[in-house]
Amino acid sequence: MINRTITSYTILNYFSEKGISQIDLYVPFACKCINKNASQTVSIEDLKKWFSEEYGLSKIYQGVFVSLLKRMTSLGILSLGGGCYNINKQQLIKEIEKFHETDNSSSIEELCQKLMLFSKDNFGVEYSIEETQNGILRFLENHDGDIILNEEGLIDRVARQTKKSKKLNYILSKFIIWSKDNSSETFQLFKNIAKGHALASLLSMKGVCNYVGKMSGVTIALDSPIIFNLLSLNEKVNFDMSSELLGILKKQGCDFIIFRQHYQEVLQTFNSTIHLLYTKDYSLDKASRLLKYAVRNKISASFLKSKRELLDSILSKWNISICEAPSMPNRYSEIDSVKLNELLMKRYLDNNVEIDDNKRKTIENDVDVISYIYRMRGNSPASNLKNCNAILITTNTALAYASKHPELSNVCHSIPVCMTDAFLSTILWFCYPDTSSDINEKVLLSECYNNLSLSDDILHRFYLEVEEINASTPISEEIMMHINTSKIVQELLESKTYNDTSLYTDRTTAEILQEIEISRNLKINSLSGTLGNHDAKFLKIAKSISSIIVFVIWLLLVFLIVF
Numbered sequence: 001m002i003n004r005t006i007t008s009y010t011i012l013n014y015f016s017e018k019g020i021s022q023i024d025l026y027v028p029f030a031c032k033c034i035n036k037n038a039s040q041t042v043s044i045e046d047l048k049k050w051f052s053e054e055y056g057l058s059k060i061y062q063g064v065f066v067s068l069l070k071r072m073t074s075l076g077i078l079s080l081g082g083g084c085y086n087i088n089k090q091q092l093i094k095e096i097e098k099f100h101e102t103d104n105s106s107s108i109e110e111l112c113q114k115l116m117l118f119s120k121d122n123f124g125v126e127y128s129i130e131e132t133q134n135g136i137l138r139f140l141e142n143h144d145g146d147i148i149l150n151e152e153g154l155i156d157r158v159a160r161q162t163k164k165s166k167k168l169n170y171i172l173s174k175f176i177i178w179s180k181d182n183s184s185e186t187f188q189l190f191k192n193i194a195k196g197h198a199l200a201s202l203l204s205m206k207g208v209c210n211y212v213g214k215m216s217g218v219t220i221a222l223d224s225p226i227i228f229n230l231l232s233l234n235e236k237v238n239f240d241m242s243s244e245l246l247g248i249l250k251k252q253g254c255d256f257i258i259f260r261q262h263y264q265e266v267l268q269t270f271n272s273t274i275h276l277l278y279t280k281d282y283s284l285d286k287a288s289r290l291l292k293y294a295v296r297n298k299i300s301a302s303f304l305k306s307k308r309e310l311l312d313s314i315l316s317k318w319n320i321s322i323c324e325a326p327s328m329p330n331r332y333s334e335i336d337s338v339k340l341n342e343l344l345m346k347r348y349l350d351n352n353v354e355i356d357d358n359k360r361k362t363i364e365n366d367v368d369v370i371s372y373i374y375r376m377r378g379n380s381p382a383s384n385l386k387n388c389n390a391i392l393i394t395t396n397t398a399l400a401y402a403s404k405h406p407e408l409s410n411v412c413h414s415i416p417v418c419m420t421d422a423f424l425s426t427i428l429w430f431c432y433p434d435t436s437s438d439i440n441e442k443v444l445l446s447e448c449y450n451n452l453s454l455s456d457d458i459l460h461r462f463y464l465e466v467e468e469i470n471a472s473t474p475i476s477e478e479i480m481m482h483i484n485t486s487k488i489v490q491e492l493l494e495s496k497t498y499n500d501t502s503l504y505t506d507r508t509t510a511e512i513l514q515e516i517e518i519s520r521n522l523k524i525n526s527l528s529g530t531l532g533n534h535d536a537k538f539l540k541i542a543k544s545i546s547s548i549i550v551f552v553i554w555l556l557l558v559f560l561i562v563f
Contacts, residue, residue, distance in 0.1 A: 004054070004055055004056035005055070005056030005057065005137060006056075006108055006133060006136060006137065006193055007055075007056075007105055007108060008029075008055040008056055008057055008196070008200075009140075009192075009193045009194075009195075009196025009197045009199075009200060010108070010189070010192050010193055010196055011028075011029075011055075011196070012025055012195075012196035012199045012200055013192045013193070013195045013196035013199065014192075016195070016196075016199055022203070023064070023067050023068055023071050023203065024071065025199060025203065026060075026064070026068050026203065027068070027071065027072060027075070027077075027095065028095075028096070028098075028099040029051065029054075029055060029057070030047060030051075030068055030072060031072075031077065031092055031095045031096045031099075032054070032096060033047065033050035033051065033054055034047075034050075034087060034092060035092055035093070035096060036050075036054070037050055038087060039087075040086065040087060041084040041085060041086055041087065042069070042078065042085050042087060043084070043085065044062060044065045044066060044069065047065045047068065047069070048060070048062070048065055057200060059200075059204055060200075060203070060204045061204055061206065063206070064203060064204055069085050072085075073085065075091070075095070076088060076091045077091050077092050077095055107189055108189070108193075109129070111186060111189055111190065112129050112132040112133060112136075113129075114175075114179075114183070114186055115127075115132050115135075115136075115171075115172065115175050116128075116129070116132055118171070118174075118175045118178065119168075119171045119175070122171075122174070123171055125167065125171065127168065131168065132168070135168035135169065135172055136172065136190075136193070138168075138169065139169055139172050139173075140193070140194060140197040142169070142447075166498065166500040166502065166503075167498045167500060167503065169451060170451060170452065170498040170499050170500065171498070173447075173448035173449075173451040173452055174448075174452065176190055176444065176445070176448050177445065177448050177449070177452075180445065190444075191440065191441055191444060194440065194444050195440050198426055198429075198430070198440065199430070202426070202427070202430045207414055208430075210383060210384050210385075210414040210415060211384065211385050211415070211427050211430075211431050212384050212385060212386070212431060213384045213385050213386025213387070214252055214253065214385075214386060215249065215252040215253065215254050215385050215386065215388075216252060216253030216254075216386075217253060217254075217255070218252075218253075218254050218255070218385070218386075218388060218389060218390065218391065219254070219255050219256075219257055219376060219389065219390040219391075220246075220249055220254045220255065220256050220257070220390075220391055220393055221257050221258065221259060221262075221323075221369065221372070221373060221390065221391070221392045221393070222256060222257070222258050222262070222320065222392075222393055223262055223366075223369075223392060223393060223394035223395065223396065223399075224258075224262045224263075224265045224266045224269065225289070225394065225395040225396070226242050226393055226394070226395065226421060227258065227262075227266050227311070227314070227315075228266070228269075228289075228290060229241070229242035229243075229395075229421075230242055230243065230246075230314050230318070231307050231310065231311065231314055233290060233293060233304075233307060234289075234293060235446070235449045237442055237445040237446050237449055238395075238446050238449070240442045241421060241422075241425065241439065241442035241443060241445075241446050242421060244425075244439050244442060245393075245421055245424065245425050245428075245439065246318055248425075248428055248432075248439070249428075250318075252428075252432075255319075255321075256318055256319060256320040256321070257320060257321045257322070257323045258315070258320055258321075258322055258323070259322075259323050259324075259325075259368070259369050259372060260322060260323065260324055260325075261365035261368050261369060262365060262369060263322050265362065265365055266311065267308075267311075269288055269290050270290070270304060270307070270308040270311075271308075272288070272291075273288060273290045273291045273294060273301075273304060274301045274304050274305055274308070275301075276291060277291070277294060277299075277300065277301035277304065278301045280481065280484075280485050282484060282485065283463055283484045284459055284463070284484065284485075284489060284490065285354075285456065285459035285460045285462065285463040285464075286354065286356070288358075290304075292454075292490070295485065295486070295487050295490070296487045296490055297487075298487070325368070325372055325375075326372050326375050326376050327375075328375060329375065329378040329379060331379065332375065332378060332379055333409075333410055334371060334374075334375075335370070335371050335374045335408045335409045336407065336408050336409070337367050337368075337371055339405070339407055339408055340367050340370060340371075340402060340403065340405070340408055341363060341364075341367050343402035343405055344363050344366065344367070344398060344399065344402050345363065347398040347401065347402060348363075348398065351398075351457070352456070352457040352460065353456055353457075354456070354460060366396070366399050369392060370392065370399070370403045370417060370418060373390045373391065373392050373403075373417040373418065374408075374409055374411070374417055376389055376390035377389045377390055377411070377413065377417065378411075379411060380411075381411055381412055381413055381414065382413040382414060382415040383414050383415070384414070384415065385415060385431075388413070388415040390417070391415070391416075391417065391418070391419060391424070392417060392418040392419075393418075393419060393420075393421055393424060394418060394419075394420060394421070395420060395421055396420075397420055399418055400416065400418045400419055400420050400423070403416065403417050403418040404416045404417070404418070422443045422446060422447065425439045425440075425442070425443050426440070426443060451499065452494070452499060453499070454490050454493055454494055454499055455499060455501065457501050458493055458497055458499070458501055458504060459489075459490075459493070461501070461504060461509075462489065462493060462504075462508070462509055462512070463483075465509040466483060466509060466513070469509070469510075469513070475513075479513075479516065479517065482516060483513075483516065486516075488516060488519065489512065489516075492512045492515055492516075493508075493512065496508055496511065496512070
């Protein structure tokens with residue numbers, strides 16, 4: 001049976017595309033539940049129960065139902081009397097007749113069948129219909145629009161993931177990217193499901209009503225990864241997403257800046273990556289995101305130099321100003337920078353991120369910039385987008401989480417000082433729908449590519465085990481160079497682990513080393529075969545030339561004898 005929740009997400013998106021927005025999206029659901037289950041009155045508890053049973057929408061908090069009942073009362077569907085919400089049957093029927101959503105169950109079942117076939121054909125992994133449906137829901141939970149504001153929910157989702165579900169998450173990301181290029185109907189259906197899920201998440205998110213007001217005059221500070229996106233030095237979809245997000249913010253009247261620390265970070269990353277590509281003296285487990293991207297996509301040092309030369313023109317194109325530290329407002333208390341540093345360090349260590357000198361410098365820069373955003377907001381709490389004054393946009397989820405910790409500042413902001421690009425994109429789509437924008441598609445694809453990006457934890461374990469093997473059984477310099485600088489390591493680790501650390505076994509490193517050796521030997525044999533073919537050709541040519549010379553000499557001798 002097709003999961004009711006997935007079907008409900010397609011219905012939510014259908015109503016949204018009909019021009020219904022915010023809490024009104026749930027009115028058709030409520031009307032149908034009431035018409036089926038109630039006779040005279042309805043309560044919050046009734047709606048909560050029916051939404052879960054009929055539509056699988058069980059994660060809606062009580063405040064949404066309070067607002068929903070009030071909205072239905074204003075529409076004349078309900079009336080409040082005697083402490084109860086009484087049903088106006090005539091108006092209820094009229095409201096139901098307005099909405100005729102289609103049943104997508106068969107399409108969703110076909111989507112699951114395609115995913116199952118894709119998994120079997122490309123990865124040799126078989127799943128049932130139920131497993132694929134649960135996998136889609138888990139993928140969407142991690143793709144939530146409320147991921148920044150619901151840390152406990154995120155921890156719970158991560159804790160519930162199993163080895164099999166993590167593998168399916170990887171396969172599903174591959175499937176979505178594949179369908180974008182090969183099956184537009186499949187991709188559109190999944191996109192509709194994802195948009196419906198985002199709507200459900202945002203409608204249920206506490207504080208979503210604060211994300212109102214045009215952002216005219218709001219200063220948007222950009223973290224260094226956003227700049228690399230704009231330079232098209234990440235996957236193309238991230239360039240598309242960052243460009244479209246800045247385009248939307250520009251229409252809203254925002255100003256763009258990059259603080260000096262992050263600008264210098266961009267230059268330093270360029271310079272170090274260019275140097276390492278020239279010298280080939282690096283190891284991928286300690287490489288920057290830019291270096292990993294360059295290795296995987298065979299980008300040369302000279303290409304990166306040309307991109308570095310374009311940096312200032314990109315900043316000029318988007319009117320991004322380089323800014324120094326802002327001054328302290330009167331009677332303003334600085335945030336607890338030590339606490340923020342500790343929070344970031346803990347998050348990185350919990351995720352097995354190595355803290356070297358470069359990482360410490362990055363953390364120091366991020367702490368400074370977050371303190372600057374707090375300064376720019378001053379002593380006035382940001383209660384909505386319009387009066388938030390300044391926001392830092394990043395791709396760093398750890399920074400977005402840590403920067404909203406309540407103990408950092410005495411001023412409590414309803415709008416976070418730091419947001420991920422994916423979160424802000426989803427919020428803007430939700431609050432200011434624009435039919436010409438399809439930023440949800442870019443957010444979805446960006447999430448897929450992020451799921452495919454090999455984790456630092458996996459790379460670190462591989463290179464640590466390689467060092468141990470090399471210490472006991474020395475590996476040739478040629479093979480070590482191949483291991484440290486070739487993209488084959490990333491590809492093999494990805495295929496063996498599905499980017500899941502729990503699938504990294506005691507045999508994984510040895511298997512990869514063996515495959516690298518086999519690949520090297522095949523190239524050598526191929527080269528030897530090529531050289532052998534060249535030798536045979538040269539020998540054949542030499543024999544032909546010698547035959548011609550002998551023939552010519554014979555002709556000359558005959559000529560001399562005769563004449």
